[in-house]
Amino acid sequence: MSADLIPTLPAALTAEQAGAMAQRLVKKHHVAIVLLHWFNALVWLMELATGAALIVSPQYRFMPQWYLTMLEEAFGTRANLLRFHLAVGLTWICVFAVYAIFGFRNYLHLEVLKKEIGLDQEDFRWLKIRTLHLLGRSQDPLPGQGAYNAGQKLFAFLVYTAVPVIMITGLIMTFHLLGASLVAWAMVLHFLAVGMVVSGLMIHVYMGAVFPEERPAFYSMITGMVNELYAYRHHFKWWRELKMQQRAWEQQLESESHAEEDASRNDTLASAPDSPRPGSDELEVAKGTP
Amino acid sequence: MARYAMVIDKQRCVGCQSCTVACKSEWDVPNGFARTRVKRTAIVGEFPDLHSTFYVAQCNHCDRPSCVPACPTGATFQEKNGIVKVNRELCIGCGACVAACPYGARYVSPATHTVDKCDFCSSRLEQGFEPACVNTCPASAKIFGDLEDVAGPLFDLVYRSGARRLESRDVAIGPNVFYLGKSDEMALQAASFPPQPPRTIAPGKVWSMVLNKFVYLAVGATFLGQAVAFFRQLAVGEKQFDE
Numbered sequence: 001m002s003a004d005l006i007p008t009l010p011a012a013l014t015a016e017q018a019g020a021m022a023q024r025l026v027k028k029h030h031v032a033i034v035l036l037h038w039f040n041a042l043v044w045l046m047e048l049a050t051g052a053a054l055i056v057s058p059q060y061r062f063m064p065q066w067y068l069t070m071l072e073e074a075f076g077t078r079a080n081l082l083r084f085h086l087a088v089g090l091t092w093i094c095v096f097a098v099y100a101i102f103g104f105r106n107y108l109h110l111e112v113l114k115k116e117i118g119l120d121q122e123d124f125r126w127l128k129i130r131t132l133h134l135l136g137r138s139q140d141p142l143p144g145q146g147a148y149n150a151g152q153k154l155f156a157f158l159v160y161t162a163v164p165v166i167m168i169t170g171l172i173m174t175f176h177l178l179g180a181s182l183v184a185w186a187m188v189l190h191f192l193a194v195g196m197v198v199s200g201l202m203i204h205v206y207m208g209a210v211f212p213e214e215r216p217a218f219y220s221m222i223t224g225m226v227n228e229l230y231a232y233r234h235h236f237k238w239w240r241e242l243k244m245q246q247r248a249w250e251q252q253l254e255s256e257s258h259a260e261e262d263a264s265r266n267d268t269l270a271s272a273p274d275s276p277r278p279g280s281d282e283l284e285v286a287k288g289t290p
Numbered sequence: 291m292a293r294y295a296m297v298i299d300k301q302r303c304v305g306c307q308s309c310t311v312a313c314k315s316e317w318d319v320p321n322g323f324a325r326t327r328v329k330r331t332a333i334v335g336e337f338p339d340l341h342s343t344f345y346v347a348q349c350n351h352c353d354r355p356s357c358v359p360a361c362p363t364g365a366t367f368q369e370k371n372g373i374v375k376v377n378r379e380l381c382i383g384c385g386a387c388v389a390a391c392p393y394g395a396r397y398v399s400p401a402t403h404t405v406d407k408c409d410f411c412s413s414r415l416e417q418g419f420e421p422a423c424v425n426t427c428p429a430s431a432k433i434f435g436d437l438e439d440v441a442g443p444l445f446d447l448v449y450r451s452g453a454r455r456l457e458s459r460d461v462a463i464g465p466n467v468f469y470l471g472k473s474d475e476m477a478l479q480a481a482s483f484p485p486q487p488p489r490t491i492a493p494g495k496v497w498s499m500v501l502n503k504f505v506y507l508a509v510g511a512t513f514l515g516q517a518v519a520f521f522r523q524l525a526v527g528e529k530q531f532d533e
Binding site for chain 2: 055078079106181196199202203
């Protein structure tokens with residue numbers, strides 16, 4: 001099978017290969033995900049800003065008095081501030097409910113979730129080496145990663161755990177559900193879950209918007225596309241998967257376009273990787289790899 | 291600025307509960323709850339020398355209210371005239387203030403799921419009326435007024451006649467409902483209904499003692515982590531990546 005020629009491990013690329021790959025774009029995010037991401041970012045900014053100003057008790061509050069006063073006066077009264085917080089939060093929940101309904105088959109599948117948040121041995125090794133890289137303590141090559149790297153998976157795991165907690169506790173507090181003691185616990189869990197996500201956001205925002213090596217990932221959250229070289233270098237397993245899909249698709253096209261009597265010729269083609277055919281760029285990449 | 295307070299003359303109170311009823315009908319207080327109610331102490335002494343007295347319980351609008359700092363959202367607040375109020379729009383009904391009140395003056399209303407309590411009938415005061423309970427009391431045992439008004443009825447009762455607060459050694463937060471009575475009646479009242487030390491609800495304890503610190507630590511650690519990486523990025527300089 002020609003698929004065997006797609007490398008199983010990332011290898012050094014020649015300048016031409018890299019140049020060609022940098023020109024080719026592959027789709028990383030659906031436009032719905034891009035829109036949802038920025039909607040989510042906006043909601044988080046507004047909810048964090050207003051939510052922080054809603055905790056005013058000297059026993060629990062963490063923002064200085066001037067901030068609390070500033071927000072309260074900007075919104076007129078603290079009741080208005082709370083109303084705004086609730087309105088944005090409820091809108092957020094509704095939008096994600098729509099996403100859950102329409103994206104159910106594509107994104108909220110157990111298989112997909114496993115891919116997005118399930119960490120394997122290699123992922124843990126990646127986390128260790130990546131951290132050492134950032135601190136300048138290691139030059140080891142990173143293990144190949146899927147569409148989401150181990151750091152992103154960790155953050156996704158955190159978010160997938162915390163966001164339902166935030167939504168449910170928010171609803172409990174908004175509508176005073178289930179009695180006083182549950183409302184009190186909801187308040188505490190709301191704070192904890194938000195705190196955990198904010199802790200992850202520190203890394204998420206830095207990696208997404210500031211860290212130079214991941215800049216294509218930042219632009220992919222605008223255009224939905226990444227170049228193939230970035231995919232190859234940073235998400236090798238995903239790149240390989242894409243290649244396999246492409247190869248399978250090409251083969252299917254070929255077998256459809258050829259008459260049945262050409263079946264024997266097809267076999268020869270497949271076993272002769274040097275023969276010219278569409279997608280030969282990838283074959284060149286494949287040749288230079290172990 | 292006024293400093294509103296109330297004096298309850300125990301020698302006049304006969305425990306008829308008129309104030310309780312007036313308050314309940316004025317404020318649509320749900321069944322099983324009250325903003326003010328009259329409680330009877332235990333009966334003490336040897337027959338035929340038996341003693342008992344009535345205790346009128348309500349919000350004391352304390353000088354240093356323990357409910358105000360306990361409220362996480364700031365729904366409970368104190369006005370400049372001393373009246374402690376609950377802003378229903380801000381109250382989420384967590385019950386933190388209910389536990390913090392030494393006098394049991396607060397309840398979470400099953401109708402609104404927010405906290406309710408006596409506010410000295412603020413809306414009536416604004417219209418120039420007295421609180422409903424004061425207006426109703428057939429014996430005029432409840433006297434409402436301004437503590438700072440030297441010519442008013444309260445000034446005399448509190449500073450000359452010796453009306454006293456219901457405080458204890460543990461709980462002294464300056465309640466502004468004063469009781470006027472014989473010393474043995476006052477002692478019996480204090481023994482039967484001692485103010486309870488303010489409690490913090492369990493989630494509140496977990497929040498202020500553990501979770502706050504945990505969240506600060508987690509956010510601080512990741513912030514520091516990205517700051518280290520950022521300054522390294524600045525120090526090393528950005529390579530031109532071929533992507």
